Amino acid sequence: MNFEAIIGIEIHVEMKTKSKMFSSGKVSFGEEPNTCVRPLDMAFPGTMPIVNKQAVINAIRVSNALNMKIDHELWFDRKNYFYSDLPKGFQITQQARPIGSKGYVDIKLNDGSSKRIHIERLHMEEDTCMQHHMADCTLVDYNRAGTPLVEIVSEPEIRSGEEAAKYVDAIRSIVVFTEVSDGKMEEGSLRCDVNVSIRPCGSDKYGTKVEVKNLNSIANVQRAIDYEVSRQAKLLLKGIPVEQETRRFDEIKKETVMMRKKTDAVDYKYFTEPNIIPIRLSDKFVQDAIDTCPELASEKYERYISLGLSEDEANQMLQDLSMNRYFDECVKIDSSKAKLFWNWINGDILAYLNKNNLSINQFKVSPDNLLSLIIMLEKGELSFNQGRKVFENMVIDNASAIKIADELGLKQNSNVDEIQSLVDSVIDSFPQSVVDYKNGKDRAVGFLVGQIMKASKGKVNPQIANKLVVESLNKR
């Protein structure tokens, strides 16, 4: 029997705002425990939540990027539950009226086809605190309590591990490029919970769904789903029903393992948060948030293609946000050199950074100095090897290529008249080469150019020298 997988994904994205969703506590990662906490985050009596403007702007930007309908009124709700990860006894969320609803994202699959995944809702809420579960106790750090989150809930339209991975990657790209989040799954700033069920192909009834948590990379999203689909299929083929449960992905075993059975559905007794008066967002506020949104990866991609990059090159330049910023700064100075900038960044610059274990943020060469090097190479004022020497010096003190070439005495001579006189004198010194050339020995040209390079201490443009040698030999 063939089965079809039904997959829905909930993604929690931590925003990289300065302060928390409802308090002015610092949003932090990796700080000393319990040092970024305001009274509201600890639920001290008398404290009131006040909504963070930047968090709302971020939610609008992501909603817009996901083609969602944006609610111009903000309402918040309490999700009531008793657990140590939120000291208030409830989480403030948007249950009844999410800021974004009914959107979609298009994903591109490995076979070249594309698929539209609809998104049910996007809402803002506050993160819980961090709990470290030790062997015999739990340690609680409130630094994360109250960090702004957006939760994005897909429709159950995803049908495979590959589609799920592409979907999560598309969402990650949007939150990273809109600068809403750093989107690091391994650090928990983008977390996803996946609901997987299977049913016989052609059936319109849903099977029992299993929730998989603890997916800390896009590759693991795909692996966990592929494993889960095959596990459920094996059970059903043996006549064993799938049980409703929460599982986690075990990275070492590469399989999902049971965390807990789901028994009664938890009733969170949602009600409107009475401490936040409904907020009306003006049309201008919403439009400004959209208009000032940083360029999305999909928009950048189109722009790079129009600048002459190939599809692979454009995609490559969208993999790393810091690298991408550097490339954009370069292209801003001279967009006609996009391809040459790309070559340098993905060639010598990346090699230099890797060799020295540096990030592009620590790279000293400014885009205008890189451009000066590219122009000198293009004009033939530097040979390729000379260009490399200039680059090696440029990474140290970020001077212009012209200055460095002057200092090193590297400037390549492309003056045709000067080269011609050198060519003439070298050919005169090696009459045997003229004879060889006339006898069909082409390597005489290489020999003569070599002599010219030697005589000029490598400063003559070899292409021009080569051309003039051939012309001169033919005339003799």
Next chain:
Amino acid sequence: MVKYDKALLVKCANNLMFDMSDEQYEVLLKEFDVLTKQMELLGEIDGLENVSPMTFPFDIYTDYLRDDVEEPSLSKDDILRNAKDVVDGQIKLPKVVG
């Protein structure tokens, strides 16, 4: 209205992963009895079915949003002052997950 009896309270307590003594359940049941009677009094008010639920006393809106500015944290000592047990600057609790 839901009928509160001991079985329901035990179920709720167990859902929250704690248990109570018989005496404590007795006290709680008496308290629920008082609460239930008070709610029934409200139910006797005429025309209640025509009143829609409200969250806010006034039908008002705001457009105020807080600027994203960070303010200094409480001191670590203050944060941890009410904690019974502290390990490595974190509050130590009994472990309730597997």
